[in-house]
Amino acid sequence: MDFPLLAFSVFSTIAILGSLLVIFKKNPVSSAFALVLVFFAFAGLYALLGAHLVAALQILVYAGAIMVLFVFVIMLLNQDEPVHDLEATGVIYRVVSALTVTALGAILVRAVLASKSMTPSGALTDEKIASLGGNMKAISEQLFTDRVFHFELTSFLLLGAIVATVTLAKRKSRGEEGEV
Amino acid sequence: MLAQRKPSLLNRLYLIEVVRGLAITMKNFLFHKKVTLQFPEQRRDYSGRYRGQHYIKSVNGVENCTACMLCPTVCPAECIHIVAGEREDKEKYPIKFEIDSLRCCFCGMCEEACPKDAIKLSNIYEMSQKNRTVYEKDFLLEQRGNK
Amino acid sequence: MSSIETTLMFVKIAIVLMGLLLTVPIMLFVERRGSALMQNRLGPNRMGPFGLFQAACDVVKFIFKEDRAPGHVNRFYYTIAPWIAVIPAFMTFAVIPFAGSLQMDGFEAKFLIANLDVGVLYCFSIASLGVYGIIMAGWASNNKYSLLGSLRSSAQMISYELTLGLSIVGLMMVFQSVNLGEIAAAQGETLIQLGPIAVPKWGVFIQPLGFVLFLVSMFAETNRLPFDLPEGESELIAGYHLEYGSMRFALFMMAEFVNMAVASGLITTLFFGGWQLLPGMGFLATQVEQLGILPAGGWVQVLFQGLSFVMKVAFFMWFFVWVRWTLPRFRFDQLMNLGWKVLFPLGLVNVLVTGLLIYKGVL
Numbered sequence: 229m230d231f232p233l234l235a236f237s238v239f240s241t242i243a244i245l246g247s248l249l250v251i252f253k254k255n256p257v258s259s260a261f262a263l264v265l266v267f268f269a270f271a272g273l274y275a276l277l278g279a280h281l282v283a284a285l286q287i288l289v290y291a292g293a294i295m296v297l298f299v300f301v302i303m304l305l306n307q308d309e310p311v312h313d314l315e316a317t318g319v320i321y322r323v324v325s326a327l328t329v330t331a332l333g334a335i336l337v338r339a340v341l342a343s344k345s346m347t348p349s350g351a352l353t354d355e356k357i358a359s360l361g362g363n364m365k366a367i368s369e370q371l372f373t374d375r376v377f378h379f380e381l382t383s384f385l386l387l388g389a390i391v392a393t394v395t396l397a398k399r400k401s402r403g404e405e406g407e408v
Numbered sequence: 409m410l411a412q413r414k415p416s417l418l419n420r421l422y423l424i425e426v427v428r429g430l431a432i433t434m435k436n437f438l439f440h441k442k443v444t445l446q447f448p449e450q451r452r453d454y455s456g457r458y459r460g461q462h463y464i465k466s467v468n469g470v471e472n473c474t475a476c477m478l479c480p481t482v483c484p485a486e487c488i489h490i491v492a493g494e495r496e497d498k499e500k501y502p503i504k505f506e507i508d509s510l511r512c513c514f515c516g517m518c519e520e521a522c523p524k525d526a527i528k529l530s531n532i533y534e535m536s537q538k539n540r541t542v543y544e545k546d547f548l549l550e551q552r553g554n555k
Numbered sequence: 556m557s558s559i560e561t562t563l564m565f566v567k568i569a570i571v572l573m574g575l576l577l578t579v580p581i582m583l584f585v586e587r588r589g590s591a592l593m594q595n596r597l598g599p600n601r602m603g604p605f606g607l608f609q610a611a612c613d614v615v616k617f618i619f620k621e622d623r624a625p626g627h628v629n630r631f632y633y634t635i636a637p638w639i640a641v642i643p644a645f646m647t648f649a650v651i652p653f654a655g656s657l658q659m660d661g662f663e664a665k666f667l668i669a670n671l672d673v674g675v676l677y678c679f680s681i682a683s684l685g686v687y688g689i690i691m692a693g694w695a696s697n698n699k700y701s702l703l704g705s706l707r708s709s710a711q712m713i714s715y716e717l718t719l720g721l722s723i724v725g726l727m728m729v730f731q732s733v734n735l736g737e738i739a740a741a742q743g744e745t746l747i748q749l750g751p752i753a754v755p756k757w758g759v760f761i762q763p764l765g766f767v768l769f770l771v772s773m774f775a776e777t778n779r780l781p782f783d784l785p786e787g788e789s790e791l792i793a794g795y796h797l798e799y800g801s802m803r804f805a806l807f808m809m810a811e812f813v814n815m816a817v818a819s820g821l822i823t824t825l826f827f828g829g830w831q832l833l834p835g836m837g838f839l840a841t842q843v844e845q846l847g848i849l850p851a852g853g854w855v856q857v858l859f860q861g862l863s864f865v866m867k868v869a870f871f872m873w874f875f876v877w878v879r880w881t882l883p884r885f886r887f888d889q890l891m892n893l894g895w896k897v898l899f900p901l902g903l904v905n906v907l908v909t910g911l912l913i914y915k916g917v918l
Contacts, residue, residue: 257694261632264687271680284676292683293713299690300709303702362672364733423767426882433881437593444597 235276243269256302260295267291281363454531459514461532462507464548465525471549472526475502479518479527487511488518488527505545509535560664567668571648574865575813578872580610582812586876593880620801625696628798632695637799637806640688643681644813650677651820652736654830654860657853666830666857667736674734675723678821679716682776685814686712689778689785689795692807696798704794707887708778708785714894715775715782721902722768725909726758726825739829758826764905766826768898773818775894778811779875781882784890819871820864827867830860 246269249262267290274283360366371379445452465472475492493503518527530553588606591598602608624633654666671677686708693705727733730741738758746756759766775782786794796807823829832840840859885893 258632261687261691264684268684280671280673281676284673284680286680288676288680288683292680292686293716296683296686296690296709296713299694300706300713303690303694303706303709364672364676426878429881430877433593433877436595437589440595442592442597443595444591446597 232276235272239269239272239276242266243273257299260299260302263298264291264295267295278357279363281367454533456531458531458533459516459519459529461509461530461535461553462512462518462527462543462548463530463550463552464505464527464545466549466551471501471505471545472524473502473505473522474500474524474526475505476500476523478521478523482517482521484515484517485511485513502545505548507543507548509537509541509543563664564668567666571653571668572645574653575645575648575816578816579809579812580614582815582872582876583613583808584610585873586879589873589876590880593877614805617802617805622801622803625798627697629695629697632691633798634803636688636692636695637803637810638688639691640685640810641806641813643685643688644810644817647678647681647817648813648820650674650735651817651824652739652829653820653864654857655740656736657857665736666861670734670736672734674732674736674738675727675821675825676733678735678817679720682814682817683712683716685810688807688810692799693785693795696795698798700791700793701795701797704785704787704791704797707787708795711775711778711782711784711890711894714891715772715898718768718894718898718902719772719776721899721906722765722772723825724902724906725762725765728906728909728913729758729761735824735829739824739831742828743831755828755831757828757831762826762905762909764901765909766822768902768905769826770822771893771898773822774875774878775890777814777818777875779815780879781885782890783884784887787884789884815872815875816868819868819875822871823864823867829867830864832859833863833866836863 243266246262246266250259250266253259253262267286271283271286271291274280274286357363357366360369475490477490477492480486480488480490487508489504489506489508490502491504492500495501514529516529519529532553584607587609588598588600598606599609600606602612624630649668650671652665652667656666657664669677689708690705693701693703693708696702726738730738732738732741742755742757744756745753746760747754754760774780778785784794785791786796788794791797796804799807836859840855843859844855
């Protein structure tokens with residue numbers, strides 16, 4: 229067995245097992261740690277595809293920042309005994325969730341079957357990237373020239389989110405002051 | 409309420425103060441006299457009136473003590489235990505003289521009370537022992553630390 | 556890959572690993588004696604000359620201590636947490652070059668383990684994983700002080716990682732690269748000639764503000780004083796490693812020291828010319844080369860480059876210790892204020908000013 233295939237098998241196994249752990253672990257903190265494992269495995273898969281920048285950003289942003297925030301929030305919340313009693317939920321709830329999961333699974337299977345090969349394809353082949361001077365340069369060039377509109381649009385979206393958060397937080401604190 | 413004093417911009421910048429602090433620690437590191445006393449080799453000089461381990465003064469191998477019981481009476485910690493006896497020459501003497509070193513508070517009252525200048529506190533301060541120690545008469549008579 | 560290349564690979568990994576492992580006892584000694592001397596004490600000076608073997612005694616003590624976990628901990632996470640703290644610390648050094656390159660028969664030997672084009676981003680991403688060790692330890696210990704420590708740690712990491720990233724953006728803009736090897740090589744050029752002294756194009760001369768920001772956030776990232784709030788022994792006893800003893804505690808300590816080494820390596824590589832020779836080293840290198848003891852072909856240069864790198868890193872390691880015994884700990888709100896209201900905007904300003912200067916053609 230050659231090295232990429234071996235590495236792929238290892239990382240994908242970790243990713244799948246980690247995802248299962250995320251769902252089936254009863255403790256939210258354990259789930260969060262399992263999710264970090266999944267992100268790490270994903271980063272490994274990206275690195276195998278030669279997308280080192282995406283791999284680094286995956287770990288830096290998702291595993292290193294967002295999940296730390298998640299764990300922070302979970303630990304701060306004083307959670308009671310988690311509710312895992314499926315019997316308590318209604319029939320409609322169960323039917324709807326089953327249907328949703330089936331539909332999502334069908335879409336996933338369809339997508340996998342429709343893709344012709346498992347290797348990356350598109351305008352940016354490995355040789356093209358190398359000629360552009362590496363992942364970093366290739367992505368940066370694209371991001372700040374052709375895709376600058378999308379880039380700015382995303383930043384507006386984030387700005388909107390920040391403004392909304394600040395507004396919500398401010399309103400709540402003012403309400404508390406009023407009560408006092 | 410505490411007075412709110414706004415520090416100057418330079419102080420709030422913090423960096424200059426940090427550098428000054430670093431300079432102070434470096435000065436201490438390099439030049440300042442170290443205060444550590446390297447104990448077994450170097451010793452601190454204690455006053456001659458320091459009250460350390462006890463001993464019973466003896467003259468020509470005979471203890472000064474006449475078992476008058478003044479020291480156990482005055483002892484606030486009640487750590488002295490004396491059993492009196494009679495010598496051949498009808499002299500009163502202590503058969504047993506025990507000091508419970510764990511109870512003793514080293515106040516020196518026994519030394520003050522003694523009319524015969526028998527019980528004394530020496531300058532010895534290394535008194536660590538491996539077990540709970542009661543100083544026996546023989547031990548006290550060894551004239552340890554006699555000045 | 557030729558066999559020489561493979562051998563060289565293993566040699567490089569061995570050098571880096573041994574170097575990092577060696578820093579732990581050395582720093583243990585430096586920290587104990589350094590702190591003592593700064594506080595006008597003498598420190599441990601009984602074992603061997605100047606107490607040099609004290610570190611070995613400490614290590615032996617750690618190994619032979621009873622390894623006992625308290626009954627109330629979450630066993631699985633409690634056990635793996637120290638490893639999660641220590642492994643990323645060792646991994647990070649892979650992209651830091653410790654000497655220049657050498658033309659060997661057929662290929663160019665680069666003295667860094669992995670020449671990734673994402674370079675410094677790899678460093679940051681792996682280093683950011685180290686915080687999970689702290690979080691896990693605090694949470695699995697099932698102790699309120701430990702949990703508070705790990706909460707503080709996660710908040711601190713998120714806040715200061717932003718500044719850390721921003722502070723080197725200016726540097727990336729100047730050197731047009733994130734590859735640490737390229738950045739180190741680019742710093743060999745001369746910035747300005749001041750009479751007989753040639754000021755090299757080191758990051759610290761081009762990006763002084765960036766350097767200060769990077770230094771401060773590195774202190775926060777390595778959990779060293781004045782930012783050691785996760786530990787905070789006066790408030791949280793020992794914070795996240797409160798319930799740890801013997802080798803497991805030693806692993807946390809090791810992670811801290813290796814993180815310090817990595818931080819010093821990064822500061823050196825980004826802002827102090829990396830393996831570029833220190834002033835006077837070039838003269839020494841030519842002298843040694845003329846002696847002809849060592850094999851020709853640039854090996855002497857490489858050796859002195861490595862020596863320069865080690866000396867620079869050692870200085871910054873010392874600087875970490877020096878600062879630790881100088882500054883008091885921040886309060887938590889002060890820490891957050893400094894991070895978000897001072898350092899972060901300054902980082903943005905730095906990027907803006909650097910951009911303008913590059914646009915004007917100054918840099």
